[in-house]
Every structure is written in C-alpha cells, then in structure tokens.
Amino acid sequence: ESLVTNFAAQWLYLRDIAAKQPDEILFADFDETLRAAMQRETELFISSVFRENRSVLDLLRADYTFLNERLARHYGVPNIKGSYFRRVRFPEGSVRGGLLGQGSVLTITSYSTRTSPVLRGKWVLENLLSAAPPPPPADVPSLKTETAPGKPLTLREAMIQHRAAPTCAGCHARMDPIGFAMENFDAVGRWRDRDGQQPIDATGVFPEGTKFEGITGLKKELLRQPEQFVGTVAERLLMYAIGRNLQYYDAPTVRAVMREAEPANDTLASLVLGVVKSRPFQMREAGGE
Secondary structure, three states: OOOHHHHHHHHHHHHHHHOOOHHHHHOOOOOOHHHHHHHHHHHHHHHHHHHHOOOOHHHHOOOEEEHHHHHHHHOOOOOOOOOOOEEOOOOOOOOOOOOOHOHHHHHHHHOOOOEHHHHHHHHHHHHOOOOOOOOOOOOOOOOEEEEEEOOOHHHHHHHHOOOOOHHHHHHHHHHHHHHHOOOOOOOOEOOOOOOEEEEEOOOEEOOOOEEEEHHHHHHHHHHHHHHHHHHHHHHHHHHHHHOOOOHEEEEEEEEHHHHHHHHHHHHHHHHHHHHHHHHHOOOOOOOOO
16 A cells, blocks of 8 residues: 555655646636546556556556546546546547546646647656656746747647757757657646647657657557656655665666566566565665664
C-alpha cells in the first residue's frame, strides 16, 4: 500500500491533483467528486499492477482500469452504474489504457484553462524516461496565442512560433511532439476531436524523424524501447529505498537491478528484490541510534 500512496505518488506527482483548480466556467462539470474519483482510479490501477505481480510495462500498456459511474460518465464509458469502483477492460486500441489515458495524469499536466503540450511532454520525459529537459532560460518569451491582427492561433501554431527562438528549440523538439500526441485529451482528461473550432492535429515527429500519431502512436513509441521505462522504475525505486538522489556511480547498480528483473518479466517484485540485494541498499547508513 505504501508503494502506491508514497512511492508511486511521489514518482508520478499524483498528489498534485489535490491542488489543481480547473476553470469553473470552462470546466463546469469538474467537481470534488470527480477529483477524488480520478485519484482513486490511478491508485487502484497502480495497486493492481503491483499486487498482481504484472510487468511494470503494464503501467503504460494495460487494457483495463477502475471506474465508477461518475468517472465513467466523464470518460464517455457506458453502462457503469453506482459509486463503487470496478475493473473495466477496454477494447483493443482504446485510448484509455495505461497511465497516459487517466484523468489524474492529464489534469496535473494541464493549466487551469487549457492543455499544455510542454507540461505533458516534460512529465513523460522526466517521470517515464528519466530524460528531463533542462530548465528554461530566464528570458524565455511568453506564449503568444494571437497573431498581430488578433486572429487566434491554435495551440500547435502558437507553440511552433514560440519554439522558433534558438534558445527554446532544443528542448521543445522532444517535449512538444509528446504533448501534441496527447492533445485529444482536454485539460481535465475528456476526449475531444476539436479545440474550439479547429480540428486537433495529434501528430508528432521526434528530432530524429520518427513520426507517430495520437496517444496510441505515442505509447507504441514509448514501448519500442522498454528498457528506458524499466530503467526509470529501477532508478526511482532505488532512490526511494536509499533515501537520496542517485549519482553517476549508481548507474551500474541500476543496470544490475534491470538485468536481474528481465527474466522475471520486469515485475515490481523482481525490481524490488534487485534493489534490496544491491550494495547501496545493503550498505546504507542506519539512522537515528
């Protein structure tokens, strides 16, 4: 239980859902009942992956979640009645499988009035791939959402103009494609085909030329090199276990944990066992006495 409420909540910033205040006019349907349901969905989902000893890759690729009537209505999932949560399996190709289709993650990576490809891209890079971009320069210009005559820009058009500055382009080249692939989800995790009057373009292209489309294409790209995500889980588990940030000299330990977990299908139990048997954990300083 602690691995869900402490480790996973810290790793994925899930506690931030409590502080989010979506605009009451734009998102009038959002209330405290929905907020609590989003948080509970993610807790139950992560707990199921851990307790059932599934591969940690199922956090990205699972075809199920846990819904009650309130959250199911928000997602547009029919035939779910009552306030209690039950396991719901999605059809093949559903946009809702895994963490990236859950309202909690989509809400904490948005602003109060709109989505943010930058926040979402940064969240994926930092928390799922251990590839956090550097902080923005101090003189970064604000995002312009209108052209000179006052014509509104789509979010994609505004971002393209914003990252034209050389100081912005490098980091945005990796963050923005990830965020754009998630644009069909609004700032509170509802599915949409249009942003205002404009159809949503959910295509993304990484700097090396890899193209993908929408949340389904993004998940395929993330799972194409599964060792990146498994390595991130191993790093965060080790950090949680020894109570400090990892240093360059911890890299061999992380690789050893991953090697030990691979034959066991990268389950959480196998990763935890590797961490517990590791030298940094075995040799950590005892506290207090």
